[in-house]
Amino acid sequence: MTRTRTQVGIVGAGPAGLTLGHLLHLQGIDTVVLEDRSREYVEARVRAGVIEQGIVDLLTAAGAGERLRREGLVHHGIELQFAGERHRIPLSDLADGRTIVIYGQTEVVKDLIALRLESGRPLHFDVDDVSVHDLDTGRPLIRYRHEGRDAEIECDVIAGCDGFHGICRPSVPAGVLSEFSREYPFGWLGILAEVAPSNDELVYAHHERGFALLSLRSPELSRLYVQCRPDEDLAEWPDDRVWEELQLRLGLEGWTLAEGPIVEKGVTGMRSYVCEPMRYGRLFLAGDAAHIVPPTGAKGLNLALHDVQVLAESITHLVETGSTTGLDAYSDTCLRRVWRAEHFSWWMTQMLHRPEEQDAFDLKLQLSQLRYVTSSPAAATALAENYVGLTSL
Ligand code: FAD
Ligand code: PHB
Numbered sequence: 001m002t003r004t005r006t007q008v009g010i011v012g013a014g015p016a017g018l019t020l021g022h023l024l025h026l027q028g029i030d031t032v033v034l035e036d037r038s039r040e041y042v043e044a045r046v047r048a049g050v051i052e053q054g055i056v057d058l059l060t061a062a063g064a065g066e067r068l069r070r071e072g073l074v075h076h077g078i079e080l081q082f083a084g085e086r087h088r089i090p091l092s093d094l095a096d097g098r099t100i101v102i103y104g105q106t107e108v109v110k111d112l113i114a115l116r117l118e119s120g121r122p123l124h125f126d127v128d129d130v131s132v133h134d135l136d137t138g139r140p141l142i143r144y145r146h147e148g149r150d151a152e153i154e155c156d157v158i159a160g161c162d163g164f165h166g167i168c169r170p171s172v173p174a175g176v177l178s179e180f181s182r183e184y185p186f187g188w189l190g191i192l193a194e195v196a197p198s199n200d201e202l203v204y205a206h207h208e209r210g211f212a213l214l215s216l217r218s219p220e221l222s223r224l225y226v227q228c229r230p231d232e233d234l235a236e237w238p239d240d241r242v243w244e245e246l247q248l249r250l251g252l253e254g255w256t257l258a259e260g261p262i263v264e265k266g267v268t269g270m271r272s273y274v275c276e277p278m279r280y281g282r283l284f285l286a287g288d289a290a291h292i293v294p295p296t297g298a299k300g301l302n303l304a305l306h307d308v309q310v311l312a313e314s315i316t317h318l319v320e321t322g323s324t325t326g327l328d329a330y331s332d333t334c335l336r337r338v339w340r341a342e343h344f345s346w347w348m349t350q351m352l353h354r355p356e357e358q359d360a361f362d363l364k365l366q367l368s369q370l371r372y373v374t375s376s377p378a379a380a381t382a383l384a385e386n387y388v389g390l391t392s393l
């Protein structure tokens with residue numbers, strides 16, 4: 001058994017864990033990052049693509065935004081499509097000039113891994129049997145196996161950044177956390193295709209066959225989604241069927257959706273979930289480990305990085321002053337933003353998706369909401385400020 005010590009033990013090398021490790025490194029604070037998948041797997045996992053301006057600023061200030069600034073695509077608006085028409089929401093005009101940047105989560109993760117390796121601080125991939133102990137003491141422990149050996153790290157603080165299916169949240173004793181959740185009868189079938197995006201801005205489409213989204217990753221790569229069942233069998237979706245469905249749902253008179261080779265395809269179920277508080281003793285949960293939003297609001301990655309920004313400041317305060325005031329406020333501070341994003345993501349989801357058996361009254365309400373949000377500056381502003389990320393919360 002190898003025994004080591006660190007100030008902060010970080011479980012999970014997704015965007016939350018890697019960003020936290022980097023922010024703490026900049027403060028001279030020791031961390032060990034443990035990841036149960038391989039580096040190749042983590043770097044290739046296609047997920048989010050929309051980054052709020054506040055998060056771009058955070059990564060830039062931390063020296064992790066160099067390629068993001070160079071290669072990220074700045075967008076000033078999105079489009080909502082319904083009843084055969086597209087309507088633009090001019091995000092920047094409505095939200096004090098703020099923008100979003102299109103830059104794949106895969107690229108954020110690659111940039112952060114490169115910085116971590118450069119720092120020389122430990123980041124272990126392919127670890128097994130990770131477990132956390134003594135969480136209600138001042139010296140919590142992480143145990144794991146790596147390269148055939150058992151290891152134990154004594155920490156001052158443990159950050160549970162291990163995503164929704166990780167081990168940190170389930171390690172909290174029963175009865176401590178309150179859970180709030182909603183399952184949706186929808187999933188998203190997402191593809192990455194080697195074809196130039198057919199529109200300059202994202203298109204969120206409400207259609208009688210179900211929701212569809214046109215997004216992108218670069219001038220050569222399109223990212224597209226169609227609403228499906230949460231347990232949809234990918235085998236029933238050969239490439240031709242995916243394109244056919246996208247053509248039907250995104251199609252408009254005088255506009256064509258260009259097709260190209262599909263290089264990635266996957267199904268994601270949709271859920272909303274929050275646990276409160278985002279802490280137990282010296283274990284702090286951040287990102288998807290503590291909360292999930294349906295992807296319609298493009299908030300998951302952004303929330304994860306907001307959490308670790310707050311956590312890094314709180315841990316730095318502890319190290320510099322010995323005071324736990326920051327850490328004691330961590331959960332409440334994060335949950336204010338989390339619940340705003342939960343509401344926004346739920347609202348976007350219920351406005352745009354079609355249940356298999358839709359009540360005629362509900363459909364009328366959706367269309368009325370879409371008309372309102374695309375015609376009233378007040379309603380459009382509410383969408384815009386949430387989408388680009390609220391500055392004060
Ligand atoms: P994760 O990315 O899940 O990282 C957790 C890490 O912990 C993983 O690497 C995992 O392998 C590791 N791990 C798990 N268990 C263990 C263990 N026991 N020991 C060690 N390591 C472990 N968000 C947006 O903001 N904008 C979008 O446009 C957007 N689009 C999305 C589209 C899709 C299809 C999906 C699925 C998600 C989307 N999201 C989006 C959400 C976003 O991807 C997540 O919210 C984000 O990945 C959360 O980061 P995280 O670091 O908290 O968790
Ligand atoms: C994406 O590009 O993957 C994407 C964009 C917007 C969303 C969700 C995902 O709401």
